[in-house]
Amino acid sequence: MADLSTTWMGLKLKSPIIAASCTLTGSVEHVSEAARCGAGAVVLKSLFEEQIMQDAARSLGGNEQRFFYAQAEDYIREYSRGDALASYLELIRASCREVPVPVIASINCVSAGEWVQFAREIEDAGADGLEINIFVMPSDPSRSSAENEQVYFDVLSAVTKAVRIPVAAKVSSYFSSLAHTARALPSTGIGSLVMFNRFFSPDIDIDTMELKPAPLFSTPEDYCHSLRWIAMLSGSVGCDLVASTGVHNSETLIKQLLAGAKAVEVASVLYLKGFEEIRTMLEGLEEYMDRQGFASLSELVGRMSMKNSLHPAAYERSQFMKHFSDIS
Template identity: 45%
Template sequence: MADLTTQYLGLDLENPIIVGSSGLTRSADAIARCEAAGAGAVVMKSIFEEQIEKETKEITSHVANVTWHPEAAEYVQTYSRENAVDKYLKELRAAKKAVKIPIIASVHCVSAGAWTEFIRRLEAEGADAIELNLFVMPSGVERAGDRLEQVYFDVLEKLLPTVSVPVSLKLGSYFSGLAHTLVKLGQTGLAGMVLFNRFRAPDIDIENMSIVEADNFSSPTEYVHSLRWISILANRVSCDLAATTGIHDGETVVKELLAGASVVQVCSSLYKNGMGRIDEMKQTLEKWMDEHGFDSIDDFRGNLSQSETANPADWDRVQFMKMSLQM
């Protein structure tokens, strides 16, 4: 029988399927359901800087008619921040008692300062690793790419020396020199990178001519984006790579591992197909390994990465030249 154990961020995992940060991992009970379903690890729902700020505003707006003494306003804001923080720590503490699988805490941050202390508290509660969910929207026409990219390096430079558990960075793909930037980020001391976050996106309702939210769940064809970049970066970045977005079945898990991923993170497929999908993915992976004579994941991981394959140009191909001749 094939051995599905693997390592990610220096942690030992029973298998490479991680439940990604989402409502599926928001509480200790939810995390216990992930373990019961066979997940190798979980990434907790992120605690968001914006979420905490919103809570703070809601609390102060309940008493909008009161004229706030500046000190009192500051106290309430600190209190509600602590409240959100305490809730998160409480769920982590309970989850650590309830499950054996590694728990990766997730922090969405846009600056380093306020979170450094919080991350220490996550460590103290037993977080096995930290996933930083960091995104700078490159929509400002006046800001050049290098200035936007510098934000990522600035945050890591401040945070990494203060953290003793492994840290991974969950990223979008909006970088002007994607491979170059990710290689440089991989040299900062990160233990891993998660490629790529799937952001909430706007869509247009043409009947009402209004802006609406696009589907929050990925489709099974979206995995090709992370597959290409995992394959290009495998063996070139000095940290682990986790693949995410559009990984809906066991065949896709096999592909991402062949491209060079250490693990995969899944969300949408579990929302759509139920938690039983984790077991189906594991069975497909195990069967494929048995049929192809691989005893362990390390026996084939990265075999089709750009640096290992006989035809590296296949991963760079983007135009339709050949197809135009055929169609």
């Protein structure tokens, strides 16, 4: 029987499917269910930088308004009523007690502010690792790409200095030179890049002329962007790569591993099909490995990366020339 174990940032995982940070991983019951269904690790629902600062302000007795970030104010007021930090630390402790797989805490942030000190409390609560979901929207025309990208380095360096547990950076592909930045980011001490985050996006209701949220969940076709970049960066970045977005079935799981991902993170499929789907995907992987004669994941991971592919240029191709000529 094939060995499905893998390693991620020095952590040993019994399988390459990680339950991604989402509202489901905000309860111990769901975290336990993910582990029961075969998840190799679980990333808890994120705590937001703004929540940390708000609670910090409250406990200091200061004017909490000064810590508010304009864009997040309404959301934070609604979401973090009560002691968000204490509840989060309790979620970590309880999950670590209940679940026999690595429990990764998660923080969403946009700057290297005072919140970074809270990472130590996360470590003390027993988290096996920390995933930093970091995104600077490159929408301010007065800021250069270098200024925006520096934020990533500042945040990740500050966090890895603050804790001893492994740190993953969950990023988007919004970089002016993604390959260059991805190669440079491990100098901050991170153990993994998770590629890519999927964002809340606004949409327009054409009848009411109001904004509405775009579809919350990914589709099974959404994996290709991540697949291309995992394949192109695999073997040339000094940390583990994890694929995120659009992994809904065992076929996509296998593709991402072949491209070079050490593991995948899944969220949408858990909402759409339930945690049992993790088991189904692992059965599909095992059946594939037996059929192809792979005894362990180390024989499979990266087999179709750009470096190992017979047609590496195909990963770089971005125009439809051939398809335009074929399609009438």
